[in-house]
Amino acid sequence: xxxxxxxxxxxxxxxxxxxxxxxxxxxxxxxxxxxxxxxxxxxxxxxxxxxxxxxxxxxxxxxxxxxxxxxxxxxxxxxxxxxxxxxxxxxxxxxxxxxxxxxxxxxxxxxxxxxxxxxxxxxxxxxxxxxxxxxxxxxxxxxxxxxxxxxxxxxxxxxxxxxxxxxxxxxxxxxxxxxxxxxxxxxxxxxxxxxxxxxxxxxxxxxxxxxxxxxxxxxxxxxxxxxxxxxxxxxxxxxxxxxxxxxxxxxxxxxxxxxxxxxxxxxxxxxxxxxxxxxx
Ligand SMILES: NC(=O)c1ccc[n+]([C@@H]2O[C@H](COP(=O)([O-])OP(=O)(O)OC[C@H]3O[C@@H](n4cnc5c(N)ncnc54)[C@H](O)[C@@H]3O)[C@@H](O)[C@H]2O)c1
Numbered sequence: 001x002x003x004x005x006x007x008x009x010x011x012x013x014x015x016x017x018x019x020x021x022x023x024x025x026x027x028x029x030x031x032x033x034x035x036x037x038x039x040x041x042x043x044x045x046x047x048x049x050x051x052x053x054x055x056x057x058x059x060x061x062x063x064x065x066x067x068x069x070x071x072x073x074x075x076x077x078x079x080x081x082x083x084x085x086x087x088x089x090x091x092x093x094x095x096x097x098x099x100x101x102x103x104x105x106x107x108x109x110x111x112x113x114x115x116x117x118x119x120x121x122x123x124x125x126x127x128x129x130x131x132x133x134x135x136x137x138x139x140x141x142x143x144x145x146x147x148x149x150x151x152x153x154x155x156x157x158x159x160x161x162x163x164x165x166x167x168x169x170x171x172x173x174x175x176x177x178x179x180x181x182x183x184x185x186x187x188x189x190x191x192x193x194x195x196x197x198x199x200x201x202x203x204x205x206x207x208x209x210x211x212x213x214x215x216x217x218x219x220x221x222x223x224x225x226x227x228x229x230x231x232x233x234x235x236x237x238x239x240x241x242x243x244x245x246x247x248x249x250x251x252x253x254x255x256x257x258x259x260x261x262x263x264x265x266x267x268x269x270x271x272x273x274x275x276x277x278x279x280x
Contacts, residue, residue: 004031004057009082010123011035015065015074015114016091017047019210020131023239027247028086029056035081037063037074038091065091066102066110068117075117083123086250087200089114090131094212096219100173104158108177112154112184115200119192127250128193128200130185131242134265136178136204138272138279139166149183178204182261189259199258201249206265207236230277232267 012028014021017038025034034056038044044060051058061077064070078084091114092107111130118128141149145162152160157180167173185202193200207213207224213236217224228236245264248254263269271277 004055009033010085011078011082012086012088013037013074013078013084013118014088014090015063015071016089016131017043017060018090018212020205020208020239020242021088021090022047022050023243024088024090024129024246024250025086026051027243028250029058032057032085033081034058035074035078036060037065039064063091065089065114066105068113071110071113072117075114075121078118079121083126084118084121085123085126087114087118087122087126087128088131088246088250089129092131092212094216095170095174096215097212098170100167100170103170103173103177104163104167107174108180109154109157111177111181112157115184115188116154116192119188119196119198122193122196122198124197126196126198127254128185128188128198129246129250130181130200130202132181132202132204132261133174133178134204134206134263134268135175136182136261137263137269139172139175139179141176141179146183149180150187154184185261186259193258199254201254201257201259202261203242203245203249204261204263204265205237205242206231206268208239208242209236210239226277227268227271228266230268230271231265232270235266237264237266 010032012032013035014025015037017036048058048060063074167176185200189200
């Protein structure tokens with residue numbers, strides 16, 4: 001039986017079929033074709049099964065979100081399915097999941113490749129969302145370096161002196177990569193995505209309870225508990241809360257919002273910036 005003839009041929013794409021991404025894409029799934037990309041076949045199978053069994057039209061593709069060719073093939077596949085209306089990017093690794101090099105390749109350069117590739121296929125009126133992180137606010141990047149980042153091609157980012165000199169631990173590489181994400185979206189909003197009449201923004205989540213976050217909770221030290229306790233919200237959040245904000249940013253009511261970041265951290269960064277919480 002054909003549940004949905006998808007006559008509009010609108011496509012919603014997710015790269016990184018994990019917790020936050022699937023919560024976001026669910027908000028845009030109805031009546032559209034969903035294309036999931038992930039490095040893990042097991043993840044793709046589980047997520048496609050879950051969506052298809054709920055009546056959605058979904059398919060998956062193995063993609064390595066660090067590899068330019070793989071991402072370009074993914075964008076081409078998305079375009080072949082219809083009008084690419086939504087692009088959501090959540091492929092990432094947290095500090096305890098990889099070396100500094102892995103984190104820069106995936107969270108920074110790979111995100112850049114995806115923004116570049118989808119900047120060639122987005123439909124007019126489409127919208128994109130990159131999931132960055134509150135950590136993008138934790139390691140200040142000087143203004144002149146931000147200008148270098150904005151001027152650089154994606155492949156050149158890792159050769160910027162500031163990045164080479166500072167991204168020496170996984171934690172610092174993650175903080176820098178997530179700040180770079182804000183600038184990548186800002187640049188695309190003003191250039192490639194603008195030319196296609198599509199919008200792109202980032203969300204910087206705080207502590208969201210997902211398998212990725214559990215890897216951090218299990219890391220040595222009390223950093224996460226201290227962040228929770230010193231924040232205004234004094235709690236963690238769920239992927240569904242991120243999806244709520246994502247639905248706004250990707251939706252038509254946010255038609256005047258592009259190239260910006262929404263910090264959703266329950267007040268962790270305000271605590272750090274005002275000295276209520278001292279980051280070591
Ligand atoms: N969970 C948090 O507390 C938190 C907070 C701030 C930011 N973030 C960011 O949000 C994003 C999503 O995180 P999540 O918590 O939903 O994690 P998750 O682990 O549920 O999802 C990440 C997905 O990315 C996929 N992935 C990893 N490497 C890949 C690669 N090379 N190619 C393709 N896919 C790959 C994984 O298989 C997984 O499905 C990440 O960028 C993360 O850094 C998470």
